[in-house]
Amino acid sequence: xxxxxxxxxxxxxxxxxxxxxxxxxxxxxxxxxxxxxxxxxxxxxxxxxxxxxxxxxxxxxxxxxxxxxxxxxxxxxxxxxxxxxxxxxxxxxxxxxxxxxxxxxxxxxxxxxxxxxxxxxxxxxxxxxxxxxxxxxxxxxxxxxxxxxxxxxxxxxxxxxxxxxxxxxxxxxxxxxxxxxxxxxxxxxxxxxxxxxxxxxxxxxxxxxxxxxxxxxxxxxxxxxxxxxxxxxxxxxxxxxxxxxxxxxxxxxxxxxxxxxxxxxxxxxxxxxxxxxxxxxxxxxxxxxxxxxxxxxxxxxxxxxxxxxxxxxxxxxxxxxxxxxxxxxxxxxxxxxxxxxxxxxxxxxxxxxxxxxxxxxxxxxxxxxxxxxxxxxxxxxxxxxxxxxxxxxxxxxxxxxxxxxxxxxxxxxxxxxxxxxxxxxxxxxxxxxxxxxxxxxxxxxxxxxxxxxxxxxxxxxxxxxxxxxxxxxxxxxx
Ligand code: BGC
Numbered sequence: 001x002x003x004x005x006x007x008x009x010x011x012x013x014x015x016x017x018x019x020x021x022x023x024x025x026x027x028x029x030x031x032x033x034x035x036x037x038x039x040x041x042x043x044x045x046x047x048x049x050x051x052x053x054x055x056x057x058x059x060x061x062x063x064x065x066x067x068x069x070x071x072x073x074x075x076x077x078x079x080x081x082x083x084x085x086x087x088x089x090x091x092x093x094x095x096x097x098x099x100x101x102x103x104x105x106x107x108x109x110x111x112x113x114x115x116x117x118x119x120x121x122x123x124x125x126x127x128x129x130x131x132x133x134x135x136x137x138x139x140x141x142x143x144x145x146x147x148x149x150x151x152x153x154x155x156x157x158x159x160x161x162x163x164x165x166x167x168x169x170x171x172x173x174x175x176x177x178x179x180x181x182x183x184x185x186x187x188x189x190x191x192x193x194x195x196x197x198x199x200x201x202x203x204x205x206x207x208x209x210x211x212x213x214x215x216x217x218x219x220x221x222x223x224x225x226x227x228x229x230x231x232x233x234x235x236x237x238x239x240x241x242x243x244x245x246x247x248x249x250x251x252x253x254x255x256x257x258x259x260x261x262x263x264x265x266x267x268x269x270x271x272x273x274x275x276x277x278x279x280x281x282x283x284x285x286x287x288x289x290x291x292x293x294x295x296x297x298x299x300x301x302x303x304x305x306x307x308x309x310x311x312x313x314x315x316x317x318x319x320x321x322x323x324x325x326x327x328x329x330x331x332x333x334x335x336x337x338x339x340x341x342x343x344x345x346x347x348x349x350x351x352x353x354x355x356x357x358x359x360x361x362x363x364x365x366x367x368x369x370x371x372x373x374x375x376x377x378x379x380x381x382x383x384x385x386x387x388x389x390x391x392x393x394x395x396x397x398x399x400x401x402x403x404x405x406x407x408x409x410x411x412x413x414x415x416x417x418x419x420x421x422x423x424x425x426x427x428x429x430x431x432x433x434x435x436x437x438x439x440x441x442x443x444x445x446x447x448x449x450x451x452x453x454x455x456x457x458x459x460x461x462x463x464x465x466x467x468x469x470x471x472x473x474x475x476x477x478x
Pocket of ligand 1 (some may be wrong): 044158161162165273278279282311378379380383406410
């Protein structure tokens with residue numbers, strides 16, 4: 001296993017490094033960038049409250065409601081498709097600022113919507129900002145973080161996503177009985193967007209992107225603040241050496257054989273993150289609770305809020321463990337927990353008639369366990385590993401592909417969930433997600449590398465040398 005105990009190589013060195021204290025500057029910029037994650041979560045969750053109100057105000061059919069809910073996913077697919085390329089060309093920081101501007105405009109635009117068509121278009125625009133943020137925030141943080149704290153710092157983004165989802169439930173409740181309350185639900189997004197956009201004007205670009213652009217003095221100045229003056233020069237030399245072997249970042253160059261494992265890992269983790277069904281819970285939790293026997297909508301919604309709280313709390317647990325236990329142990333425990341709880345949920349639906357009132361409590365318990373297991377594993381780790389495994393020169397473009405696949409998979413699951421339940425029945429649908437959890441365990445065993453404490457440059461050298469994914473972080477430095 002892991003590495004923290006093994007070495008205390010300088011951060012610029014090849015192998016794993018020891019765990020020290022997190023530097024305040026890096027924690028500050030990572031937290032600020034993670035406001036992008038808050039907006040991702042907030043705008044994901046807010047629509048559940050909005051749709052209830054606009055459907056009665058504008059008499060929407062159920063297919064129209066589905067379009068209102070899923071428009072954001074279309075935007076996110078578009079945003080993710082261009083975010084990585086933009087980040088490689090213009091820098092990571094500028095794309096986060098662009099995301100903040102789009103969030104700002106989208107929040108005002110949707111809040112002012114004169115018609116349902118306008119609202120849908122506004123949601124596509126917000127989706128573009130989500131697509132930008134979901135790709136570039138982890139990218140920015142991973143490139144500025146020291147390796148021994150990278151897991152925790154990048155996962156601040158996931159923590160912010162879960163807080164954003166929970167915050168949106170709170171705002172939705174606060175404005176649910178206010179006239180035109182849905183407009184305020186959207187307007188609220190303006191506050192974090194301003195914070196993100198203005199804040200990012202005052203923080204630096206990542207040292208890795210600066211080196212790539214030949215802006216060595218600026219890169220050194222950032223490194224002095226990020227890793228301290230004593231280590232800055234050694235770190236800079238490592239970045240320059242890695243960059244010297246680099247490519248220009250075109251799509252064709254991404255397809256070189258030695259990068260293939262990294263592409264498969266990135267897209268594979270996104271596949272399992274989405275196809276084990278997390279967003280059926282995030283988007284449809286009240287529906288699932290009603291299916292399980294809660295007869296009032298408000299009881300089902302309260303249970304949903306508890307799901308949101310569990311999601312936040314267990315993400316905190318994950319942040320604490322991720323640089324200590326490592327990524328793979330958490331994935332094993334989390335995927336096993338998700339599989340088990342989905343199986344219990346499926347069986348509870350199958351035995352609903354005989355379980356009677358007990359069924360709904362089994363449903364609540366197993367959904368809580370499922371969300372907790374997701375929150376310690378695939379939630380943060382899919383985004384984290386995606387931000388770690390690609391070489392600097394193609395990192396933006398490659399992360400764009402993984403992010404795009406995440407949103408495309410998310411869209412497919414969201415669009416098929418209710419028909420899956422019609423086709424396979426409730427037990428069948430959840431047992432199918434459980435089976436995909438088992439496949440996720442096999443994938444983790446065979447393909448997922450342990451990146452705990454390993455420098456990004458070492459990861460790149462490992463691929464170049466034709467190393468196998470599962471040997472990463474296991475063997476001594478190349
Ligand atoms: C996923 C989202 C999900 C969220 C829930 C994120 O990591 O990408 O699809 O809604 O976690 O916390």
